[in-house]
Amino acid sequence: MEQQLIQIAQWIITSKRLVVFSGAGLSTESGIPDFRSPGGVWDKYDPEDFYFQNFIASEASREKYWQMATEMYEPIKMAQPNQAHLAIAELEKLGKLDCVITQNIDGLHFKAGNSEEKILQLHGTAIFVSCLSCRKQYDRDEIQERIKKGEKAPRCDDCGGILKPATISFGQSMPEKETQEAYDRSSRSDLFIVIGSSLVVQPAASMPLVAKRGGARLVIINRDPTPYDDLADLVIHGQAGPTMASILEYIKKDLIPDPQSHEEYV
Ligand code: NAD
Numbered sequence: 001m002e003q004q005l006i007q008i009a010q011w012i013i014t015s016k017r018l019v020v021f022s023g024a025g026l027s028t029e030s031g032i033p034d035f036r037s038p039g040g041v042w043d044k045y046d047p048e049d050f051y052f053q054n055f056i057a058s059e060a061s062r063e064k065y066w067q068m069a070t071e072m073y074e075p076i077k078m079a080q081p082n083q084a085h086l087a088i089a090e091l092e093k094l095g096k097l098d099c100v101i102t103q104n105i106d107g108l109h110f111k112a113g114n115s116e117e118k119i120l121q122l123h124g125t126a127i128f129v130s131c132l133s134c135r136k137q138y139d140r141d142e143i144q145e146r147i148k149k150g151e152k153a154p155r156c157d158d159c160g161g162i163l164k165p166a167t168i169s170f171g172q173s174m175p176e177k178e179t180q181e182a183y184d185r186s187s188r189s190d191l192f193i194v195i196g197s198s199l200v201v202q203p204a205a206s207m208p209l210v211a212k213r214g215g216a217r218l219v220i221i222n223r224d225p226t227p228y229d230d231l232a233d234l235v236i237h238g239q240a241g242p243t244m245a246s247i248l249e250y251i252k253k254d255l256i257p258d259p260q261s262h263e264e265y266v
Contacts, residue, residue, distance in 0.1 A: 189216045
């Protein structure tokens with residue numbers, strides 16, 4: 001394991017265009033459940049209730065959606081970045097990061113210190129709410145206050161349109177600019193590191209393939225196996241936080257491992 005971490009650190013040091021691709025598994029150590037792990041969101045809710053078409057179709061669906069979204073927002077609001085987010089933010093400070101393509105909606109890359117221009121949020125953000133008619137944006141906390149006071153499926157103050165968290169639901173179009181840029185940066189990357197993603201949600205999950213075809217080295221750091229493990233140059237089945245913290249340590253020490261700090265964490 002230690003050799004693998006040193007190898008990844010070495011690849012990062014020599015990389016010119018490092019792309020980090022993050023998923024819900026990056027944030028479980030911050031207390032935000034992922035979708036597919038036991039005890040994750042899909043153990044509790046029916047994915048159909050998240051479909052955009054259903055949200056648009058009926059007031060009852062919207063009420064149910066907002067009920068689930070309210071419950072899911074609480075841990076997001078309270079969450080603090082973990083070791084993995086902090087290591088990724090540090091990579092930006094070290095000038096080693098081309099960008100982060102994230103499926104996450106929790107804003108933790110920003111809380112960790114990454115700058116706006118480095119983060120491509122493929123699935124939007126839970127931190128804002130948008131009107132689906134006039135596009136007016138609201139702060140999420142403001143809308144949650146209205147829900148607390150009794151509104152069940154809030155409407156836009158300006159135009160009466162349907163309000164929805166600014167996240168991308170199943171069946172909703174992906175943000176065009178971010179998606180295109182994510183494909184471009186994936187294809188131009190020379191090192192592509194997946195952290196905490198099951199790599200089953202499309203089209204986001206095709207990015208590692210695009211990177212690999214463009215000539216990048218592919219590293220996957222995920223607790224469980226993914227469909228792309230066979231394609232990767234190096235796979236670590238472990239926890240994102242301690243793994244990224246160790247890799248960062250090796251980068252900082254310029255690859256001279258300290259035998260005293262050896263840890264087991266898988
Ligand atoms: P996923 O739930 O499909 O997969 C998460 C993966 O992370 C799993 O394979 C699991 O083995 C791994 N994992 C869990 N904890 C880990 C840890 N501590 N270290 C390393 N690996 C760990 O999530 P996904 O691939 O991101 O795709 C599903 C969708 O989930 C995305 O569209 C995303 O928008 C949404 N989502 C986001 C959040 C968030 O923003 N934090 C939370 C839940 C779901």
